[in-house]
């Protein structure tokens with residue numbers, strides 16, 4: 001369920017410009033590749049600005065832009081490299097039609113405590129900051145601190161400067177704003193980009209030498225909300241299994257909660273004109289897929305059709321949330337061939353994709369996700385049509401052709417560590433007005449034993465205090481009738497149990513779906529995570545939250561403090 005938050009409704013005059021900021025490709029366009037920025041001699045320096053414009057339909061776009069006009073660059077660094085990113089805030093108050101720095105709508109603005117961006121904690125549509133999702137870098141200002149850091153428009157560029165840890169797993173990470181109360185509108189407006197920690201071919205030799213693509217799937221306000229759904233056959237024939245599962249349920253169709261885009265090519269409801277992507281017949285590529293949606297789950301499948309024959313083709317899942325699938329050290333499990341992959345908002349999947357030979361059509365689709373009775377509609381829809389042709393251009397980037405052995409793990413595999421303690425955290429919701437159970441909701445993420453309440457940005461008291469060096473088990477329970485995606489900053493975790501069944505995944509995640517509850521269930525659905533606080537870089541105060549950003553903005557978030565090992569031992 002979406003929380004109520006007034007969208008920007010007033011048209012604002014746009015300043016004429018030499019180029020259109022936040023320009024987007026037309027529906028049906030080829031999938032463009034984000035510009036790659038690579039570290040040189042152990043360092044990647046860049047100047048990035050964040051800008052916004054208002055579209056004619058009243059919705060607001062946000063974008064990260066380089067001086068050359070390219071948007072949302074992919075940042076590529078090796079473990080141990082330095083990232084020096086200067087972020088210039090060029091956001092304007094489009095809702096007020098005013099200029100940057102003008103007085104803000106009181107209902108939307110958290111009191112500004114300080115002009116120092118490190119201490120400001122201001123919350124409004126025109127302040128911003130950066131979260132480097134998945135990286136184990138410290139929750140310090142100028143690194144990955146988001147609870148206090150708030151950059152106002154108009155000032156000098158704000159510098160982010162940190163080192164990628166030498167033991168950061170190689171794979172796909174991302175950056176996006178994290179201002180509480182305004183994350184959803186900035187991220188669904190388009191403020192996000194990929195960050196790659198290089199070296200995946202060292203862990204997964206099968207990807208060495210493969211052409212690689214970064215595919216960022218974002219959601220945005222529905223372009224044609226009043227349009228009737230297309231006829232079911234027209235909308236679904238190309239991407240429903242031959243066994244017909246999706247059609248037989250009678251669900252999976254209708255207007256989605258959000259439209260989706262593929263590297264900013266929109267695929268809008270109701271006709272879903274697909275983006276296109278050319279590959280050579282039979283070619284194998286590595287696709288690094290980021291779900292940068294604010295609320296939309298992805299359930300990706302690669303459908304092949306030839307005449308009346310159609311089926312989901314296997315894709316090779318090699319990494320999840322930036323972590324290679326063989327990270328536990330188990331040699332027999334380097335990757336999995338899968339006919340589908342669920343990617344919650346915020347999560348990533350890296351996939352070996354095979355192009356068909358000529359005569360067979362291929363489409364990347366996202367299939368229906370049952371988000372629960374209170375969840376968003378997340379129907380079947382196609383995203384990308386693969387065009388196979390011999391002269392297809394190669395992607396801009398390829399994995400290195402040869403591999404060297406992966407770095408040796410510095411600590412024992414977390415699944416083999418006995419947890420110091422177990423905690424339980426509970427997702428729950430309740431109607432703002434008990435007499436209107438279908439009206440606006442309150443969203444909570446509560447440590448068992450504490451009183452459910454929305455996250456309080458003014459609070460200095462953490463909900464959880466942990467000692468660095470410890471490993472803990474956290475049971476995440478869902479008492480609401482919709483899905484939530486649990487995410488914690490600064491660290492990865494291992495799934496130990498799923499709905500009471502031991503799973504012990506041989507890799508780590510940083511964002512995980514939690515199944516929804518219905519009244520007929522004997523107990524609330526839960527998962528057990530093994531949380532890793534061993535890395536000294538986790539020391540600090542940072543959030544954990546639902547990565548459905550509407551829920552996070554509405555308060556489904558908590559604060560944890562990881563104390564230095566020595567101090568906590570006193």
Ligand SMILES: [Cu+2]
Nearest residue numbers: 484546548551
């Ligand atoms: Cu949620």
